[in-house]
Amino acid sequence: MLEYKNVLSPIKIGALTLRNRIESAPSNTGNGTFEGFFTQESIGYFELKARGGASIVTIGESNVHTKTGVAHGRMPCLDNPDILPSLIRTTDAIHRHGALASIQLIHPGRRANKDYYNGTVYGPSSGEPLFAGPIVEMDEKVIEEVVNAFGDAAEMAKLGGCDMVMVHGAHGWLLHQFLSPLNNNRRDKFGGSLENRARISLMVIDNIRKKCGKDFPIEFRLSGSEYVEGGLTIDDMVEFAKIIDGKVDIIHVSSCTFHNPATNTHMFPSAFHEKGINVPLAEKIKKAVKTPVAVVGGINDPDLMEHIISSGKADIVSLGRPLLADPFLPKKLMERKAEDISPCLRCLVCLSGDFVPYIKYPIRSLKCSVNPIIGREQEATRKIQPERKKKVLIIGGGPAGMQAAITASDRGHQVILCEKSDSLGGAINLIENISFKSDLKKFKNVLIKRVLKRDIKVMLNTCVNNELIDYLNPDAVVAAMGAEPIKPNIEGIENKNVILATEIIKRSEEIGKKVIIIGGGLIGCEEALNLSSQGKKLTVIEMRPDVVIDGAYLYREALMINLAKHPVNIVTNTKCKKIVETGVLAIDKEGREVLFKGDTVIVAAGLKSKIQQVDSLRKYNMEFYNIGDSFKPRKVLDAIRSGYDIGTTL
């Protein structure tokens, strides 16, 4: 068994000692007050990461100069001293658990959003408005003002109890805009050569040093590559890293730019990206500098973390979503409980709310598919004892049922978990063959181990009926019975060339070379990508005008980018009329009848809850709850949350 001794070893950063190499990456919560003050909820979020063992907990994007630009609503504003009481409460909560508190300083530059402040939108160069405009080129006076504001904000952070700061020089915010040829056309000392484009970053670093002293570490987040034609490359960024080498205390390597939204799902790597996607960039930078290097991005595997540190590719691993999935990851590594870590699925559910362009007021309600506590940490960590110990019968061993069993058992209830098939896992068992779902499979195994480790009576191959309920005589019944596929009323649906999406694993041998999928929702399109990766030719027929409208926004983007790399024919506004031996007869958007040829037809027309089966088990004399897909077919997130919620309220 790996001991993770490299990733768990301390490191000195300036005058500070980090207890291990795991940093909680900058993240914001969106649940601060309107003025950007921290709330009980946001404090709980940061405290949980400290409690879980991270060495640095980094509070995300905090504004330095409201007068010249604000990026988001409800973001902390370090130019307002009224933030201090709640900032101090936040840093106290982080310190209580032995972690260091850091905060990220940001100026949005041309990405300022005038919904949130009243003033000019500035950028390194003038240009077309993004959210509002026109974008006005910063003159030297404004540059001086902004540089000073960074220093003042760092001072405010120090006053608020932060042990260090992170300067945001990545992702297309102001300092990155100055660096990038995509945004900077200046001809003065702030434009042209890399030295000139880097000047404002150096001025910011100097200003912070001057105001906060040499013993107050500065971490600088940069994008190791923009991955946009004409943009910054890793070679440019190695040169930039040399410029800031020795002037900052940690060089933090991320990648990409909001300047090109197509890179968003690389900046927040999805399940379709390789793990540790920025490690090669960090490695190149590390070879060129003496300053310790941190790396972020899709590092959701402890073995990979250990490898990154032991091989010297970076000195610190910075984890964003993996610490949402399991804030206790560092502690579990220390306690040799790696097998109990909930893996981040890189499903982008946590971030997607912020990116939906067609919602006027995107309110991020922070959630995580595998961690039901995220977004309500304070509420969830209050251990409410049940009024009395109950005998709880849970019907269905999918994610909702397992999570309900785990939570109810942890609260002292006597739990019986019945599953009608011969194994636990429920709907997750249906994705076993999909390579980009391997972390979901891992999560299923984590849940199963958690169930088996507890005093939960698991009854497999047990179909619960009224007689069994009467015999077991529980105080409460929780139905977590899953959903069943919708079989559309199409002629030929019973043909032998037709396979329901839920039968794919069982009937995989029957799937031919040319496959037609009826239904372009998430399940249909994920299966199309999966089968296409196996060399099959795919057609997806969707009757609505677009596909994957049921997917989280960023995940959908990532899926569509990947589908576009495969020869998958997606036809929308097309209604299936009849399934024949040679394929599917459909009516296209012009009303013409078209034959789509294929050997196999997969039906992915959605799922429906098993409400009749559920209702047939209801009793008048015991508590009865219906959760997960058998309440409403939705995502893993909903299954886990509903399981957890019922477990905490029983």
Ligand SMILES: Cc1cc2nc3c(=O)[nH]c(=O)nc-3n(C[C@H](O)[C@H](O)[C@H](O)COP(=O)(O)O)c2cc1C
């Ligand atoms: C909920 C959430 C909020 C985030 N907020 C910030 C932020 O305020 N500033 C920032 O630079 N990055 C932010 N990020 C990005 C992360 O710091 C990190 O770069 C990204 O999630 C990729 O790393 P990961 O794969 O470990 O999650 C946020 C990410 C998440 C999931």
